[in-house]
Each structure stands twice: as structure tokens, then as C-alpha cells.
Amino acid sequence: MATYDLIIRNGNVVLPHKVKKTDIAIKNGIIVAIEEGITATSKDEKNAAGYYIFPGMIDIHVHFNDPGRDKWEGFESGSQMIAAGGGTTFFDMPLNGIPSTTDSQALLNKAEMGESKSVVDFALWGGLVPGNILELKGLADNGAIGFKAFLSESGNEEFERVDDLTLIAGMKEIASLKKILALHAESAAMTDFLTKEKVTNGQLTADDYLASRPIAAEVEAVERAIAYARITGCPLHFVHISSEEAILKITDAKAMGLDITVETCAHYLLFNHNDLQDKGAVAKCAPPLRKVEEQEKLIRLLIEGAIDMVSSDHSPSPYLLKDPTVHHLFSAWGGISGGQFTLLALIELAITYDIPFYKVAALIAGNPADRFNLNTKGHIEVGKDADLTWISLEASFTVAEKNFFAKHKHSLYMERTFPCAVKLTMNNGVVVFEDGQLVNMRNRGHWLKPEQTKMGTRS
Template sequence: MPPSPLAQPDLAGPADFALRGRRVVEGGGMGPAAVHVRDGIIIAVTAYEDVPLATPRIDVGDAVVMPGLVDTHVHINEPGRAEWEGFHTATRAAAAGGVTTLVDMPLNSIPATTNVVALAAKLAAARGRLHVDVGFWGGVVPGNDEQLEPLWDAGVLGFKCFLSPSGVDEFASVDEAELRTALSALARLGAPLLAHAELPEPLARAALAVAELDPRSYAVYLASRPRQAEQQAIELLVRLCRETGARIHVVHLADADALPLLRTARAEGLPVTVETCPHYLHFAAEGIADGATDHKCAPPIREAENRERLWDALGAGDIDLIVTDHSPCPPEMKGLDTGEFLSAWGGIASLQLTLPVTWKGARARGYTPVQMAEWMCAAPARLAGLEGRKGCIAPGCDADFVVWHPEQEFVVDPARLHHRHPVTPYAGATLPGVVAATYLRGRRIYDGGRFPNEGPTGRTLSRHTR
């Protein structure tokens, strides 16, 4: 990647300055502006020329200035499985990709974040290791109903559940009765529930049907996670949302056939939101080779026609946001040596690449950085209850920015990725959108391939603190 063009001052800590450019995304548009920062907070957004002579300024020219990305679907896995991914490596990759805020999923760590003791373990593991700001989701599992309110009071931003096996023993899935009980409690608290929407019965039937087929075949893996599993799960979630009034968020939507269910629910006024992920918007089943287990995720990447309908749904507002579902693991767990999809770990790590991967598809379909900022900054911040603080360039918000060059391109080199195990299906891809610099609360934490600060400066986020 080319070096950053950014000028001094080199901001090692919070300072008063103005960041200005010709393509600043703010107020629902993009154009020349100066963003004024004091003590890590945006205090004003003015005309490009409106900067007092005594104010230090950073002029980024024609680079795009957007709010720092907010990624509300990240599996950091520490404590307990730090050999998969940890706070230091995940947040370093985030900073290099223009992501300034993460929300950590409650599973894959040991213990899972299903009670306040486990949350305390998370906070202890994160201390002093964060390059960006990190909040936490709590978990809904069988039998932890009494832990939901204490977790909410302790500052988690919401809750996550699985409707089918999660892949780890510490985080069991919930059935309809358990889900109803949890949603009734979360409705009283006003907390959102994020749900992995695949029901186990269609998955079990499909697994039997493909059990004797070629485990290296992507078509076989695709058949093992049928569309009906997503659709039936979303039908259940909508029905229980209507019954309880709880806020429901469908994570990593892969099946475009489920979109009519979601449109109907939202037209009814139900509090239902939905996300998708860069890999569903970039890849297509037709292009995934047999044995290419670096592409395995659940739900699976579907066909090109399905991908186009997901893009159309983003443009129409039927899908609210784009987040990574960053879920790395040790390379041997991806089954790269055998190429067997049915036994490989499902997860794609893309924190550092989420902006250029998404921009490549968005640009090709006529979308702009303004829409990118809604999908990848403002909407995730709203989901996590961080609006007015994160995801927006406006007075009162944290001075979190990503400065990037939409016309410049680079080739993905796994050796330059910062998450713990740089296995990626994007290796060798040419992507547009080079991140020049990332700012967290006024500090430049990434600058053209360098991490200029002496140490991590990220903070943990809570519902209760700014």
C-alpha cells in the first residue's frame, strides 16, 4: 500500500486541530469541510476554509474522510482461545482497516460471556491490549435467564443467541421456549437480541442427505445449509418479536429469499433489523472451487443471483448494515490440507479488508461513500446504542475517522494482514480503497502502514459511560 500523504502535526495524543478535506462524509452528503477536534471530541464541522490561523490543521486533499467504521460482529475469542484470535491482534487489524469501534461476540472465548463473572474476565483480558474501542455483547444460552439483567446492568450493549449449534460447547443454542423466555426479559430491559438465524431441524435433515457425498465439494456444503433453515428461523423470530415486542436483529443474512419476511415484519412496524457481511456481497458459490475451505462460513455463500439481491436490498434499505463476522481460527482448523468443507471450521476473517472489499462491490453498482458510511458506521452504531458517540462526523461525537483513497488499488498480501492467523479467501485479490490513516478520539492510530502511537490507546465501551 502507498504511504500516507497526511501532513504534520503527528498527534500522539489528544489535541486541538482541524482535519479538512475535499470529500468529507457528514450530514448525509460528501463535500469540502473542516472537522474541528478538541480533546478527542468533534466540536464543529465548518466550511473547508473556516479554520483559524492558529489552529493546527491536517489537510487530506481529495482523500475521503468518513467516520471510523463500527463493526458490531467480531469474534475476538480471548480469554480461553487467544490462539485463535486475541484483543491485540484483532484490534490492530481493525485499526489498519479504518475500523475504530468493535463489539465482541460472547462466544468462542472461555468462559463465554453469559454471566457477569465471564464479562469481568473479558474486561481483564482486554486491559491494555486495545488499539480501538471495544464493547461487548452478552450471551443468551439455556438456563441463564437470571443473568440477563445483571449483564445488562454491567454494561453489555445487547445479547446474542444461536438457534442451531454454535460449534462450541460453551455456547449452546436455544429452542423456541427458551427464546420466548429470554425475549420477554429483554423486552422489559429494552435490550436487543442478535440471533444466528438457522433452525436445527432443516440442517439435520440436510446433513443426513449429504453424509455420503464428497466432503470437498462446495456444492455439497451448500446443500448441507439449506435456505429453509434461515427462512424458518426468521419466521420464528418475527413471530416472537410480534408476541413479546423485543428488539430483534438478524445477523449475517445470506439468503435473499428471506427478505420478503423481513420486509413484511418491518412494514408492520416490528422492531426488526438485519445485517449482511462483505463475503456475501463479494463472492458467489459458482466461483468457489472444491476444496477451497478458506471460503467456508455459516450460513454459506450463495449464488451470484442471490448476491445481487442482497446488494439491491441494501440500496432499498431492506438490509440495515454491513459487518464482518470476523471469525479466525488456527490454520489447521480450516482444513486447508484436506479441503473437506464438512469438517472445516466455518469463519472468514476480514476486519482489515472490510472497507475495500465492500467498496469494490458498492462502486461497481453505483453506490457512494455516503451510503457506505450509513451501512458501516451509523447503522451499526445505532444497533449497539452508540449513536451520538460513534459512527458519525458531528459535534459531540468521538473524533474517530478513516481517511482513505477510493481510486487507489492494492493486492491483498496475507503477510500484511494483522489478525492472528492471516488465512483469507481474499489473498491475491485486487481491491480499491486504500486506508491512509485511522484516528481514534483524535489520535492517529494508523498511518500508511505504521502504528505511530507507543502503545494501544483503545478503551472498553459500556452503556453507562461515554
């Protein structure tokens, strides 16, 4: 009888603190040995010579719109896209489905749908909105990974932004539940006022859109949330931060002992305001793509370790909602479709700026797993789930409609060439993507429900 189900040989394995050429043995979906020259028998072997084996990407910030808006994306197409990008786990945000995930029944219904459709593992955010504070305990008890709130308008009338009283009361409750609050941090007062002013005056250019969501709006919201965290003790996670000034405010708060983490997104690192000027609404997001000098500052902060993780904020829509013949830049849907490209983007940055691959692995897998207490995920270690991604540096990948697995093919990333490619993605020991094709499509991921979110964990 074979000792193992699979031995992967000769890969350049991206371990938590180094890259090492070694073998990996897998049994029942678990990594059971990492050593050179494994001699035991196995049912199957794969030769990974020349490939870099990363832990499967954990994208903690996607909008898949199930249930109710699956014509925009959905668990089926969205999870396939994540797998094609080297991802093995995603966290779906609570706002774009109908109903939004603001009570236990909505959470359980969404989870059932995810388990029937997703080809990789997933977790689900619950929402904090005005009027649902009494629902938060039920959401936590039933498996929400954490909570999400908006300090500016969400773009979805079913998911209202929080007022200050809801925010501080919600933070106190979330702290008592030992959960984390994720925040879209932009000042509604600033963005609403500036947007109305621009639209009323017919100022609808890319420069006007950027001016309507200034860095000051991000910084003010971050500072306010930090002040409330000091009072309530609520752990915070700031999503899609786009500016140096906001990152530095968060860094200062960490130094004071506050339990805070921060993400940025691949599009803020690879693109800038020039792309919004050139490509229009396909490059529209909130916060907006910043100017080149701000992009460069964000990359420097990433290299210095001031950013804990990188996500996609995959926020797709049907083309009609981005169509420039129908919508001006302010009325077009504000979201970047790019969940397939986060790992490729980080590897490109690593090659360009000489960032060690183990630091990339931390940004896209290890730190998310540690922060959200996914104890079997995020690292290539004995006892962890066999969530693995093979990356080739000998091949390149040019984004095109035929190889972009999202439901809608319009994307800021279209025609971009990455200096690397995903060879294979394995979720819990099952290959779900290989050589440009989805495989084992009957495989279904698991809904991840940690008993308690880890407190006090920061990178």
C-alpha cells in the first residue's frame, strides 16, 4: 500500500522564511512531509522542477454578488477565476448580493450556495449597517469571518454606510465578539460634497473624479476609526488603502499597540491615474487610482513591510454599467475586475524590486491566514492543507478574453503581460487548474468557519 497520495518533487518551495528546492508529500489533502529525496511510495508523483511552489493565494476581498446578482459574477465563475490565478481561498464581501449578508439567515443561505458552486474554499464577511447591531452576534456565532462597514456610500442601496453612532456601537459589539471589523475608509462628508459639486458643474473628467475622492478623505476616515478603536478595543482591518499618509497613520496606531492590519490592492501598485485618463471607467474604483508619485510611495511602503496583505477587491459588473456611451465617469460602476491577477502582480513587483518570494507568500497567503485564524491555511508546512500554486518564471502571461475566467471580460488588466504564469493550482490536494485549463470541476470547496478570530496578530 502506498504511503502517500502524491509526492511533488524538485520544486522551489516558498517556505515561510526561505525558498528551498525540496519534495512535498501529501495524504488526504494534507501536507505530511517536506524534505529532500522522499523515498516512500505514493499513488502519484509530479515533477515540479523549475517551478516555484507558493502557498495558495487567500484573497480576503472579493465581490461575487451571489445570491441575486450572479449575472455580475457568482460563486461558480468567481471561484474558477480565483483558481486560475493561483488562489485557493477567498472571502466574499457582504454587500452586493440580494439580500446583503446582514443577518444569520442571509449568511447561511449564501454559505449553502457557495458550497454548491465554489471550486475552492471560501469564507464570508458579515455586514455592519445601521439597524443591525443586534444581528452581529448571530452572524459571528454562525461563522462570519468578520464584519465589513462603509464610511462612505457603498454604491449599493441595500447596504447603507454607517453613521458615527452605528460605527462606535458596532465596534464595541464586534470587540465583545472577538471579531474584526473591515472598513472602507473614505469620509462620506467629503466625497459626497465634492462629488455633488463636480457633477452639478458638469466637471466629469478623470481629473475631476480623482479630485472628488482626495487622499484627505481617506486619511480623515482612517483617523476617526482609529480614535473609535482606542475607545472600544475593536480590532480593525483597513481595506484597499491607497495613500502613503493613510498607511503612516495606521503604522503609528500599530506602534501604540492597537490591533490593526491594512491591505492595499494590486491595482494601486501596478496602475495609476494615467490609466483612468487613458482607459476610462474600466479603471474606475474607490478610492481612485492615485498619481504616479503616490503609486511609487505605496510600492516603497510595501517593500518596507508597512502593508500587511494585498487583495484584489474584485468588483465586476456587466459592461453596460461601464459603457461610456451610457455613463459618464461619475455614474459608471466603480470597481476593478481583476481577481485572477493578484499573485501574478506581486510576483512581477518582486522581480522588479527584488522582493523575496517568501515575503510575497506572506502578503497573499500567510498574513491573511494568520490574521483571520485560518489555522490550516496560508503556509507550506507539515500539517497544513495542501493548498499549493506552481508558478513558472520561464513563461509569460498576457491577459486576454480567452484566458480571463471572470464572467465579464472587460478589465483594467486586459492585454497586460506578466513575466510569470500560473502552471497549477491545488486546493486541499486536488488539482483544480492546470496548464491554462480548469480541471476536476466536480471538486467543491469548504466554507471556512473559524471558531474565533485570532486577536492581537499583526505582521
